[in-house]
Amino acid sequence: MFTPPKPGSKIIIVGGGCFGLSTAYALALKKKYEVVVYDRQPIPAPDAASSDINKCVRYDYGDQLLYMRLTMEAMSHWHQWNKERAAENDTPVFHPSGVLIMGYQGKYGPYEEQSMQAIREAGYGHAIEQLLTPEAIVEQYPQFEQTVKNGYNIAYLNKEGGWCNSSESVKHLHGKCVKEGVRFVVGQEQGCFQRLWVDDSNSTTVKGIITKDGNQHAADMVVMASGAWTASLVDVQDQLLATGHVVMHFRPDESTRQTMTDQPVWCADIARTGYYGFPVNSNGILKIAHHFNKGYVHPRATDGVSIPRTQVDHSKDTIPIDGLEHARTALAEILPMTSKMDITYSRVCWYSDSIDGGFLISPHPSYDNLVIASGDSGHGMKMMPVIGFKIRDVIEGVDSDYTRAWAWRATPKNEPNSKDTHATLGDEQGGRFATKEELRAQS
Template identity: 60%
Template sequence: MSYTPPNTGNKIIIVGGGCFGLSTAYALSLKNMYDIYVYDRQEIPAPDAASCDINKIVRMDYANDTLYMHLTVEAFHMWHQWNKERAESNLSPVFHQSGVLLLSGKDQFSDFEKSCMKTIREAGYGHYITEYKSSQEIIEAFPQFKNAVENGFNTAYLNKAGGWCNSSEAVKHIYNKCVENGVHFILGQENGCLENLEYDPASPDTVVGIKTKDKKIHYADRVVLATGSWTAGLVEMHKQVVASGQQVIHFDAPPDAGLRKSWENLPVWCGDLSNTGYYGFPINADGRMKIGKHSSGYLNPRELDGVSVPRTQVTHTTDTVPIGALREFRQFLGKFLPETSALDVSCGRVCWYSDSIDGDFVISPHPDYKNLIVATGDSGHGLKFIPIIGFKIRDIIEGIDTQYSRAWKWRNMETQDTKLDGLRADALLQRLILDEPNNEAARMATIDEFKASRPRL
């Protein structure tokens, strides 16, 4: 299907007001050429969007993938600029340059960390890296990780350029910029929610707009689907992306505990990421510490056609995380941050990636339909790019050939072609089903099971 870029004065509908959609709307608005409408099924930030969260990692450590490393470096500049803008308006910073500490073990770096350091140094950014020469050096720099080091996570480097962002605040920040620039927002379960795409009756492969849940049709010259993990449930994606549910838990450290002080000063950490999947954050201003697992995740196949669709706490209000995942968190943390064993898990959430087969985004004209662009396939690493991804998506909408348009083009991949490594690649082929009746480990954990007083789960 050939693609024609939009003309001056054209109306562009963006469905999805998360990271990809808002960043795109903002970048397009700067051109003052288009009439831009963003539709979302919820107020922004949508509570169950992947981008709605207390924090996300902003890291440039991408093994040997220089595309995302350079893109992160570009994003760093904008994160600092956003902090500056916010300081001028007396707003708290959105980006916190805490550093990212990548631990692995035993006694040597895993391939992922080796490859990250090599690539970063070769690109001339070696000054960001502090490599620790011994267990003792790690403990001296980060006494909070003494147990982790003694339990085998005894090699580490710190990337000082990285850190974390307050992702919900970042979403609000760019949303406000869009509003200032005249982007129109239509938000709500009925009037903002895409029910289906609208096609030209005379040419059924031509998209002419969208129909929302209230049955109204909204015509447009181009439609951009930036609906994150919901995308494959809305348009035929030919299995190029799949909604995968990923586990996150929080601990609330008691205000008077020494833990709170020491965990405030943590860098973002990754505990042998490519082999365990676990990562975590310093305690935030509300005393909350988040720990997540980056893995193949869970599927939630819908009855109609088996396509995995997000199942979130907006519709399933009592959902937590699968009990099997909770057991694994407790087991890992028992070695890595054993102080957490005495704490209740204060909340748990399954958050959804739009997972592509190779981990690259899928941002491209749709191969089956005219006038439709998809901007999805975030694969769990898109939020760090919120200040700049929209500029790259704008190029794709405008038909400009770039290294990004080439990397993210429609690819027709088979699962076995994945270039993901370790944990994520193995499990691509054998994902678990969320809440599967015959799998005890897939049922949701109860609040009682979150308690530290329940040692044997």
């Protein structure tokens, strides 16, 4: 039976990314716990999903009302963080550019219809501006003229959405944690989680963690907020699977850059295509990403568990050649101007996918004093300012809609969260990495 920590307890959080930092901050605000965060890399960790130039911030969630409400709650915090940054003469972390959500061939899909309905019913209908004709889209966003001609000719704009500079957001929250007394232990040896430290007489009782340097670190509770690495560090009973997804950077020429700086985040019939992109940032970078259902896996030789393969350990990795070919074909229709652009940087971004796409934030059913805070499933960053307060509720045993939704699930029979249904990274049949020459424009 799960027992919440008592006042004065020491809580170790493994992972200094989105979930880990937000949890550390929420716990520290209570001024009754000792909170220590361990990470094998300096924060922001360069291979974490949260370390990026931008992530979408939106509350368009189809019929997933729980996540819509959570992101609506986060919006005021994003604006508050901007005020905090301004007071320190620093750049904003949240950019309310709007999010343009495009349908296809004159029709919205179920995701778009459900999102608009849910947003209106929540009282936020003022944020929705429908663009029901090709002319309406092009008049407002002429840079999408070819996109519209190719069938993405109906859309709506969520005027309150936008994007965050995710790496800077992580830095900002790290600073807030430090101010509240959170202690950080980072480094390839002293900060690197090796395994759980369990009681010699009862292997289900967690006493703390053991780091790569062999040292034992006692804790009254351990929170595994280790993102895509979680399933490879602790037995999560097929609840989670590390999957990789394609991210690409382009550097448009000056004339194109001018047209793409002042634009919204865009999603191109995303439930069908999985493609979305961002305005050109202050460094002249246009980022486009592909979030597709299965993603790539990278099975560990010893047990087949998928583990992230990142550029921290494989600096020459790019993106799989089949992912590149898919992207070039899709973007020739979605954003044809990119066909003439080299891909100047690419990476595989790693998610911790849950069995149903929802977060997994729950006491571990097989261990005492262990909470799993993972399963971002590619959509956790937008909630970073508030997700930690919900994770804190799980840690403290508070019952809520969130804690019930994120509890340990039964793995569906005959439909395991298995690598068998995913493309394997490194396969010569398509999973090999693209060369620098292949990343260049082919036309």
